Amino acid sequence: MAKPMNNIVYNVPTQASSRILVVEDDRDIASMLIDLMTEAGYAAEAVGSSIEMDRVLKKKDFHLIVLDGMLPGEDGFSICRRIRSFDTIPILMLTARTKEIDRVVGLELGADDYVTKPFKSRELLARIKALLRRSSYSVQVKPKQEPMTFAGWRIDPVTRELTDRDGFHVSLTTAEFDVLLVFCQNPRKVMNRQEILALTHAGSAGPVERSIDVHVSRVRQKIEPNYKDPTFIKTVRLGGYIFTPEVAIAP
Known part of the structure; x- marks a missing residue:
């Protein structure tokens, strides 16, 4: 049973290179993810619901969202579709839903990557790094690339x-x-x-x-x-x- 979570914000190093928002209602998993990401040099915060996520996103900018697929209230798949209607921020779905159809639906709704629980820490960090690298590359100005x-x-x-x-x-x-x-x-x-x-x-x-x-x-x-x-x-x-x-x- 997931422990209820109230808009937990973790202190992170100010020199962290990229800001990641974790949307995860299980306090233990959220804490583990924050520890993993901060040790890797990222600034990370965690919230436990779509309402808390919306509140934080109005105040701060992030480079990546790690999104649980199974959340109380609005689930991760609905959140992903909603975010995609107005933002291109990279989204990594992290969920216990392991069926191939769930993976396909997640991608079709706009997720940039889909990782199932349980996961290996090194693989998750590699996927996060790849998404951030691709996103960073995509916003670089390339004068020689004409419309x-x-x-x-x-x-x-x-x-x-x-x-x-x-x-x-x-x-x-x-x-x-x-x-x-x-x-x-x-x-x-x-x-x-x-x-x-x-x-x-x-x-x-x-x-x-x-x-x-x-x-x-x-x-x-x-x-x-x-x-x-x-x-x-x-x-x-x-x-x-x-x-x-x-x-x-x-x-």
Whole structure:
């Protein structure tokens, strides 16, 4: 039985490089996670519910959220979907729900990684480090990467923005943006899942094929005229994927 938890905030070193919010209602697990992360040099805080999470997020900025899937009140899957509606902060789901369908649902709702309990400390830290590295890389300014257009869409690698033909901003997670950017940088080229993985680090959440497929599926839902019959990102049997639109440097 999980011990009830009241908005616990742990003191952490001020020099910690990245700030992590742990949303976990079990006090013992939360305490263990905070100890693990602070020993690794991260600043970390823990809250026990979505209400407490919302309160903290209004006051502070974080680089990563470690989110329990089974919480009192609003569960982690609902929280993940809600956060994704307005923010691209990396989310690592940490849950006892071990079925493959739960993993897929978590990724489809916008989680960047999915780790099941019980977990190995070194593996969890490695996944956290990978997500933070990818997120840090994604916000670095790269002057040589110019905005590109395809089929009326505009993607900007520097600002990390995607806009449709009407100029409306379309929200993408870090992994989704990375996948789409790789396609735009390699148009009309068959790319297998391992190539996409190597260029995006998007497959860390489970079996490579399944993880890449989930990210591609989410991108399709946002850019395809009909995502059930995709014409932009086509599946190549035994090959992977091919991005079919013509890509040009934006004027």
